[in-house]
Amino acid sequence: MNLRYVSIKLLRAIFTLWLVVSFVFIVLRITGDPTEQLLPDDVGEEIREYYRILWGLDRPVWEQYLLYFKAAFQGDFGVSFRNSQPALDLIWQRVPKTVELGTATFVTALVFGIPLGVMAAIWRDSWIDRLTMSFAVFGFSMPNFFLGILLILLFAMNLRMLPSSGYGTWEHMVMPVFTLATAFAGAIARFTRSAMLDVLSKDYIRTAEAEGASMSRRVWLHAFPNAAVPVVTIVGFSLGGMIGGAVVTENVFAWPGVGRLLTSSVADRDLAIVQGIVVLVAITMVTANFLVDLAYGWLDPRIRLGSGGQSR
Amino acid sequence: MSAETVASAKPEAPAPRGERFWRMPILVWLAAGFLVLVAVIATFAQVLMPYGYEDTNLLFRLKPPFWSSLSIEGHVLGTDKLGRDLLSRLLVATQVSIALALLGTLIGAVLGTVLGVLAAHYGRLVDEIVMMLVDWQAAMPFLIIALAVLAFFGNNFYLFLALMGLAGWETYARLTRGLVLSAKEQGYAVAVRALGARPWRLYVRHILPNVIGPLIVQLTLNFPQTILLETSLSFLGLGIQPPLTSLGQMLGEGRDYLLTSWWLAVIPGAVIFITTLSMSLFGDWLRTRLDPTQR
Numbered sequence: 001m002n003l004r005y006v007s008i009k010l011l012r013a014i015f016t017l018w019l020v021v022s023f024v025f026i027v028l029r030i031t032g033d034p035t036e037q038l039l040p041d042d043v044g045e046e047i048r049e050y051y052r053i054l055w056g057l058d059r060p061v062w063e064q065y066l067l068y069f070k071a072a073f074q075g076d077f078g079v080s081f082r083n084s085q086p087a088l089d090l091i092w093q094r095v096p097k098t099v100e101l102g103t104a105t106f107v108t109a110l111v112f113g114i115p116l117g118v119m120a121a122i123w124r125d126s127w128i129d130r131l132t133m134s135f136a137v138f139g140f141s142m143p144n145f146f147l148g149i150l151l152i153l154l155f156a157m158n159l160r161m162l163p164s165s166g167y168g169t170w171e172h173m174v175m176p177v178f179t180l181a182t183a184f185a186g187a188i189a190r191f192t193r194s195a196m197l198d199v200l201s202k203d204y205i206r207t208a209e210a211e212g213a214s215m216s217r218r219v220w221l222h223a224f225p226n227a228a229v230p231v232v233t234i235v236g237f238s239l240g241g242m243i244g245g246a247v248v249t250e251n252v253f254a255w256p257g258v259g260r261l262l263t264s265s266v267a268d269r270d271l272a273i274v275q276g277i278v279v280l281v282a283i284t285m286v287t288a289n290f291l292v293d294l295a296y297g298w299l300d301p302r303i304r305l306g307s308g309g310q311s312r
Numbered sequence: 313m314s315a316e317t318v319a320s321a322k323p324e325a326p327a328p329r330g331e332r333f334w335r336m337p338i339l340v341w342l343a344a345g346f347l348v349l350v351a352v353i354a355t356f357a358q359v360l361m362p363y364g365y366e367d368t369n370l371l372f373r374l375k376p377p378f379w380s381s382l383s384i385e386g387h388v389l390g391t392d393k394l395g396r397d398l399l400s401r402l403l404v405a406t407q408v409s410i411a412l413a414l415l416g417t418l419i420g421a422v423l424g425t426v427l428g429v430l431a432a433h434y435g436r437l438v439d440e441i442v443m444m445l446v447d448w449q450a451a452m453p454f455l456i457i458a459l460a461v462l463a464f465f466g467n468n469f470y471l472f473l474a475l476m477g478l479a480g481w482e483t484y485a486r487l488t489r490g491l492v493l494s495a496k497e498q499g500y501a502v503a504v505r506a507l508g509a510r511p512w513r514l515y516v517r518h519i520l521p522n523v524i525g526p527l528i529v530q531l532t533l534n535f536p537q538t539i540l541l542e543t544s545l546s547f548l549g550l551g552i553q554p555p556l557t558s559l560g561q562m563l564g565e566g567r568d569y570l571l572t573s574w575w576l577a578v579i580p581g582a583v584i585f586i587t588t589l590s591m592s593l594f595g596d597w598l599r600t601r602l603d604p605t606q607r
Contacts, residue, residue, distance in 0.1 A: 012447075016447065016448060016451050019444075019448050020452065024460075027460075027461075027464050028464070137589065137596070138589070140588075140592055141536060141588040141589035141591075141592045142585055142589075143540050143543055143544065143547075143560075143581070143584055143585065143588070145543075145544060145547045145560075145581075146581035146582075146584060146585055149563070149567060149570065149577050149578070149581060150578070150581070153570060153574055153578070157571060157574075237450075240450075240451070240452065240453035240454075243455075244453040244454065244455030244456065247456070247459070247548075248548065251548055252567075262456075262459060263459070263548050263549075265463065266459045266460075266462055266550055267549065267550060269463055269466065270463075271463060274459070274460055274464070275460070277456075278456060278457075278460045281452070281453065281456050282451075282452060285451050285452060285453070286451065289451060
């Protein structure tokens with residue numbers, strides 16, 4: 001792949017991350033003494049003093065800034081005042097559960113969204129197209145906390161088929177995954193549809209048809225790889241929405257992930273944990289966007305082969 | 313959009329405007345009607361509500377709505393855990409949620425449009441900085457930013473309103489920048505400039521009226537997102553705080569009574585859903601109306 005393309009994207013990713021960490025630094029300094037905010041109230045003055053020296057609060061601001069970065073790189077975000085453990089450890093315990101929920105949602109949304117979008121594009125204006133588009137609008141407008149509550153009412157309280165909340169078996173996953181995946185699958189279906197419609201109207205598809213290529217061959221071999229580029233982008237963009245959605249969904253279903261930790265920490269103003277999660281989310285988003293850019297470059301030969309913006 | 317579809321869309325002669333504009337599908341009519349209803353409720357909530365939304369009556373707690381035989385006279389939608397009239401609370405909550413979303417959307421639109429114009433006008437460094445902020449905001453999930461700000465600064469109403477305004481400004485900025493950049497090159501803008509108009513006159517009097525269509529469409533698309541942001545945060549107990557109420561806050565409270573009084577959560581939830589759905593349907597229709605290439 002084009003080295004210049006990759007390095008520009010990489011620099012951009014690092015730059016965004018730097019902005020986020022700086023933002024947290026500035027906000028923390030605006031709002032007061034960091035040792036009061038990042039350490040439990042009941043720690044002694046010696047510990048407070050130790051952290052003051054460790055974070056360099058006795059030194060000039062620019063030096064503090066560098067030390068802050070050093071600490072952030074080493075994963076030191078301070079100590080939770082609720083149970084006096086390092087913030088990173090507490091966050092790290094929750095990460096696998098959120099990743100589990102997120103992965104299942106991603107797979108579900110792609111498995112439903114992409115075929116729906118492709119079918120809607122092939123049979124444009126048919127019932128399947130209308131169904132897909134209605135589903136997309138539904139997913140876009142439905143608040144996931146409300147969808148979650150409706151699911152709990154129906155499947156947990158009325159039909160008694162699924163546990164209403166908690167974590168453990170696959171049955172605990174069904175409703176949270178469905179709740180999170182609905183909006184996501186709708187968005188993917190909608191974008192797949194419009195990307196496919198765009199590609200299907202191109203001359204080379206007509207050429208393939210004239211050459212006698214079968215419908216499925218035209219769709220999957222000629223059209224879909226070209227439609228995949230915008231779809232990959234939208235999948236990358238949707239990650240942010242999904243992280244936000246996961247925060248709400250984890251709360252509805254008492255799923256013990258990072259999102260629930262975040263909301264309880266915000267309510268208690270446990271800032272060490274909040275800043276740790278913010279940086280973690282930023283790293284996730286920046287990495288995801290970088291991977292999307294790479295995938296984009298790999299899927300699009302014009303970028304892969306480094307011929308610049310030259311098109312057709 | 314490919315050249316072929318644009319070309320094929322062109323020969324279709326545009327029908328007389330006033331006549332076809334009102335030919336809306338039945339669903340869009342329903343959506344528009346519901347939005348009007350919501351607007352009326354949001355404006356006249358204090359006149360319409362039968363009781364004060366904070367008035368408690370511990371003798372009549374958790375009473376069901378009119379369809380149940382256990383419902384009581386005067387409380388059409390029943391009462392909540394403190395015996396407060398659900399209908400009155402619903403009206404006020406709708407007012408608060410709609411007002412917040414509307415103000416938030418407008419603040420975001422003005423902020424984004426101004427920054428977009430500045431970026432397009434000055435170019436170079438200003439453009440770089442604005443676009444960097446746009447990228448930055450697009451890269452972080454806004455719910456996370458909002459939660460972090462609420463944690464760092466503590467919750468208060470004006471901060472919360474400011475957050476609603478910050479949500480989504482970047483879409484207007486990006487849109488306005490692109491629209492202004494292309495409008496600047498068009499004949500009328502060049503002519504106005506050549507006649508010696510000052511920049512603000514060029515933008516406010518000439519360019520903005522020409523690019524307002526897509527911005528209004530963006531407004532209708534952003535509005536439901538702002539409602540969802542407010543209701544989500546309030547649902548989590550981190551947005552609008554009691555004694556004030558909002559649709560999300562009502563739903564969050566009602567959620568503890570799902571087993572016995574499901575309507576406490578379902579009624580406000582349904583209002584949120586139907587409002588955002590109506591707005592999306594109307595916005596989609598408006599977009600296809602104003603932009604033929606989207607059809």
